[in-house]
Amino acid sequence: MPNIKGNAVIGQSGGPTCVINESLVGAILESAKYEEIGHMYGARHGLEGLLTSDLIDLTAETPETLERVARTPSAALGSVRKKATEEDCKELIDVFKAHDIRYFFYIGGNDTAETAHIVDELARGEDYDFRVCHIPKTIDNDLRETDHCPGYGSAARFVALALMGDNLDNAALKGVKIDVIMGRHAGFLTGASALARQAETDGPHLIYLPEVAFDEERFIDDVAACLDDIGRCVIAVSEGISRPDGSPVFTSGEKDSHGNIQLSGTGALGDYLSNLVKDKVSAASRVRADTLGYMQRCFPGIRSEVDAAEARAAGAFAVKSMVEGDLSSGTVCIRRTEFSGRYGSELFMTDLDKVAKYTKEMPAEFISETGNDVTAAFLDYVRPLADDLPVIGRLGQGA
Amino acid sequence: MPNIKGNAVIGQSGGPTCVINESLVGAILESAKYEEIGHMYGARHGLEGLLTSDLIDLTAETPETLERVARTPSAALGSVRKKATEEDCKELIDVFKAHDIRYFFYIGGNDTAETAHIVDELARGEDYDFRVCHIPKTIDNDLRETDHCPGYGSAARFVALALMGDNLDNAALKGVKIDVIMGRHAGFLTGASALARQAETDGPHLIYLPEVAFDEERFIDDVAACLDDIGRCVIAVSEGISRPDGSPVFTSGEKDSHGNIQLSGTGALGDYLSNLVKDKVSAASRVRADTLGYMQRCFPGIRSEVDAAEARAAGAFAVKSMVEGDLSSGTVCIRRTEFSGRYGSELFMTDLDKVAKYTKEMPAEFISETGNDVTAAFLDYVRPLADDLPVIGRLGQGA
Numbered sequence: 001m002p003n004i005k006g007n008a009v010i011g012q013s014g015g016p017t018c019v020i021n022e023s024l025v026g027a028i029l030e031s032a033k034y035e036e037i038g039h040m041y042g043a044r045h046g047l048e049g050l051l052t053s054d055l056i057d058l059t060a061e062t063p064e065t066l067e068r069v070a071r072t073p074s075a076a077l078g079s080v081r082k083k084a085t086e087e088d089c090k091e092l093i094d095v096f097k098a099h100d101i102r103y104f105f106y107i108g109g110n111d112t113a114e115t116a117h118i119v120d121e122l123a124r125g126e127d128y129d130f131r132v133c134h135i136p137k138t139i140d141n142d143l144r145e146t147d148h149c150p151g152y153g154s155a156a157r158f159v160a161l162a163l164m165g166d167n168l169d170n171a172a173l174k175g176v177k178i179d180v181i182m183g184r185h186a187g188f189l190t191g192a193s194a195l196a197r198q199a200e201t202d203g204p205h206l207i208y209l210p211e212v213a214f215d216e217e218r219f220i221d222d223v224a225a226c227l228d229d230i231g232r233c234v235i236a237v238s239e240g241i242s243r244p245d246g247s248p249v250f251t252s253g254e255k256d257s258h259g260n261i262q263l264s265g266t267g268a269l270g271d272y273l274s275n276l277v278k279d280k281v282s283a284a285s286r287v288r289a290d291t292l293g294y295m296q297r298c299f300p301g302i303r304s305e306v307d308a309a310e311a312r313a314a315g316a317f318a319v320k321s322m323v324e325g326d327l328s329s330g331t332v333c334i335r336r337t338e339f340s341g342r343y344g345s346e347l348f349m350t351d352l353d354k355v356a357k358y359t360k361e362m363p364a365e366f367i368s369e370t371g372n373d374v375t376a377a378f379l380d381y382v383r384p385l386a387d388d389l390p391v392i393g394r395l396g397q398g399a
Numbered sequence: 400m401p402n403i404k405g406n407a408v409i410g411q412s413g414g415p416t417c418v419i420n421e422s423l424v425g426a427i428l429e430s431a432k433y434e435e436i437g438h439m440y441g442a443r444h445g446l447e448g449l450l451t452s453d454l455i456d457l458t459a460e461t462p463e464t465l466e467r468v469a470r471t472p473s474a475a476l477g478s479v480r481k482k483a484t485e486e487d488c489k490e491l492i493d494v495f496k497a498h499d500i501r502y503f504f505y506i507g508g509n510d511t512a513e514t515a516h517i518v519d520e521l522a523r524g525e526d527y528d529f530r531v532c533h534i535p536k537t538i539d540n541d542l543r544e545t546d547h548c549p550g551y552g553s554a555a556r557f558v559a560l561a562l563m564g565d566n567l568d569n570a571a572l573k574g575v576k577i578d579v580i581m582g583r584h585a586g587f588l589t590g591a592s593a594l595a596r597q598a599e600t601d602g603p604h605l606i607y608l609p610e611v612a613f614d615e616e617r618f619i620d621d622v623a624a625c626l627d628d629i630g631r632c633v634i635a636v637s638e639g640i641s642r643p644d645g646s647p648v649f650t651s652g653e654k655d656s657h658g659n660i661q662l663s664g665t666g667a668l669g670d671y672l673s674n675l676v677k678d679k680v681s682a683a684s685r686v687r688a689d690t691l692g693y694m695q696r697c698f699p700g701i702r703s704e705v706d707a708a709e710a711r712a713a714g715a716f717a718v719k720s721m722v723e724g725d726l727s728s729g730t731v732c733i734r735r736t737e738f739s740g741r742y743g744s745e746l747f748m749t750d751l752d753k754v755a756k757y758t759k760e761m762p763a764e765f766i767s768e769t770g771n772d773v774t775a776a777f778l779d780y781v782r783p784l785a786d787d788l789p790v791i792g793r794l795g796q797g798a
Binding site for chain 2 (some may be wrong): 012016017021042045056058061065066067068069070071072073074075076077078079080081083106160162164165166167169171172173177265267268270276287288289290291292293294295297298299300301302389390391392393394395396397
């Protein structure tokens with residue numbers, strides 16, 4: 001397949017992460033290496049900016065600005081939660097033609113991959129010669145085909161640190177503490193809370209994942225047993241936990257244009273579980289709930305450098321593959337490699353339709369048989385992604 | 400006053416902070432310098448451990464352990480929320496006599512200072528020759544006499560970073576975002592959110608402090624005006640905001656033994672305000688609330704090094720003052736100094752009864768005339784305490 005010359009456009013979509021700008025900067029810097037790419041435009045707020053030609057010329061940015069942007073959390077171009085209609089996509093092709101755009105890079109999750117896929121199909125139908133590549137990001141880590149997603153490691157690090165601090169807080173002032181963690185369908189982020197444990201009685205003591213039907217009676221018994229055992233209890237629970245019939249334990253009822261119901265941005269689930277413990281666990285005192293909220297995806301300075309490097313590489317790989325490779329479209333995936341027991345990874349491309357729309361859940365071998373914890377296999381999986389964590393200092397442990 | 404020889408005991412009380420262990424380690428290391436102090440004991444869970452002789456010998460800890468503990472958030476000895484009765488304090492004197500304890504250091508807030516004060520008065524009545532020193536800590540920054548409190552700067556840094564990330568998140572996906580921040584009576588911590596602003600349209604756009612009566616109509620108008628102006632709105636609100644009649648806007652009704660009502664550990668206030676905006680502000684979409692919760696006081700790695708150094712120094716100063724000085728009791732205070740416009744501080748002692756029980760609110764010159772923001776004077780006050788913050792990278796700003 002011959003290389004095509006023209007301009008490129010890149011956009012960001014879906015919930016931001018701490019390293020989504022690394023992918024953006026990786027793509028911008030890589031694009032400067034190819035004479036096939038004239039200008040690299042940035043679309044403000046993804047699809048929204050594309051449809052209104054709200055573009056900025058990223059070729060004009062200085063290396064200093066780009067490096068500062070790369071270290072800044074959230075989506076520097078702005079993001080969007082908008083499902084592309086066929087009509088939208090037809091308009092898009094017109095915008096691409098108007099700006100001689102032959103390369104389209106779209107950073108986001110599975111909904112974003114779906115948009116890229118629709119655009120790809122339509123462009124082929126219109127016989128417009130161009131290339132489209134999805135660059136993955138999601139703190140939920142719920143994309144198929146890839147070992148893990150850029151953005152996940154940094155969010156996992158935030159959650160691990162938050163639970164590490166919260167476990168110490170709970171050890172200092174005993175009680176029951178519930179922490180609600182993001183993750184709509186997949187428990188990868190909630191499971192990462194287990195990285196907080198460094199000593200036998202460290203929390204989280206109980207972990208509830210969306211993959212396991214949430215049974216209130218079982219939950220109450222678990223908390224009571226933990227209190228009986230160590231006199232305190234730290235609980236990590238996914239915002240996406242569902243009842244045995246599949247309905248969410250708690251939801252505001254609000255939906256976005258992809259049909260996703262709002263789970264984040266409210267303390268309702270935490271407060272619901274907190275009241276449940278207050279009412280049903282007689283030994284419980286000082287019951288508190290925190291919802292970790294949007295800080296999980298956009299806290300400045302808390303990021304995994306492993307994740308940041310992979311996010312940067314994914315952006316660069318997308319550009320390189322579309323310019324030099326023989327695919328007209330695709331999505332970037334990560335393959336885990338190991339050498340002498342040390343973590344490593346490499347990138348590869350796969351078809352958009354294998355990732356678009358679908359979500360991935362935690363595999364059974366990552367969930368404990370008891371259903372209220374993760375396994376050692378999961379910890380082996382997540383530990384290198386979240387990067388080294390601080391070692392907790394403790395008194396009275398002997399020499 | 401002659402120096403007295405004997406053992407010392409130290410305890411931690413009240414809500415933990417990220418640097419309360421710095422004060423602990425500062426006191427332990429300083430105590431090793433004096434032959435007047437034999438053993439330095441640590442009381443587990445403050446008053447609780449003192450009353451049950453649950454003590455550990457801190458003299459036995461290695462420097463490596465102590466330095467690791469100093470960098471670890473939360474109270475390494477465990478904490479307590481227990482108001483000392485006269486009966487408790489009489490028992491305490493017996494414990495002190497049994498262990499030949501002549502120095503008592505108690506790290507905590509104004510309730511802790513009150514306990515230290517009661518113990519001091521009783522010991523004098525019993526004619527037991529000993530010295531008691533309160534070492535301040537509180538993220539609320541609500542102690543009198545001192546310019547600011549150890550623990551505040553680190554929490555202020557956390558809040559500033561959280562709002563910085565959240566403002567970027569809100570800029571990427573527009574809407575109304577409410578962040579509920581700790582601070583029962585004083586708005587110092589909520590006000591620190593203003594440090595997140597680096598550009599003209601950066602949030603937080605509205606700040607509600609406990610010092611200003613919260614008027615719902617006014618709040619609704621403020622949010623509507625902000626949306627009209629910039630199409631989005633980030634709001635920092637104290638958990639302690641009260642209605643014009645003085646009652647809290649939202650509370651669970653639960654109280655601790657000091658009579659403090661539970662404000663933290665629930666998302667109820669955020670959800671209440673969120674629903675208010677959804678119902679009353681017609682232009683509002685995507686309304687979300689997060690309660691920053693316990694992460695504000697115990698997040699590993701997020702601390703101000705200025706605060707950490709002052710906390711360490713406060714612990715050391717307490718020991719030095721009690722051994723070398725001519726006071727039998729006191730509380731450590733910080734005085735701000737400046738040299739060529741650069742921030743500096745020095746420590747001094749004052750009487751326990753000047754700090755015990757009382758709380759300090761934000762002075763009028765720190766609150767904007769509009770009542771929904773802080774002033775430049777407040778930013779000058781808080782900026783050096785929170786330490787340097789990262790610079791936000793932005794695209795499309797021109798060369």
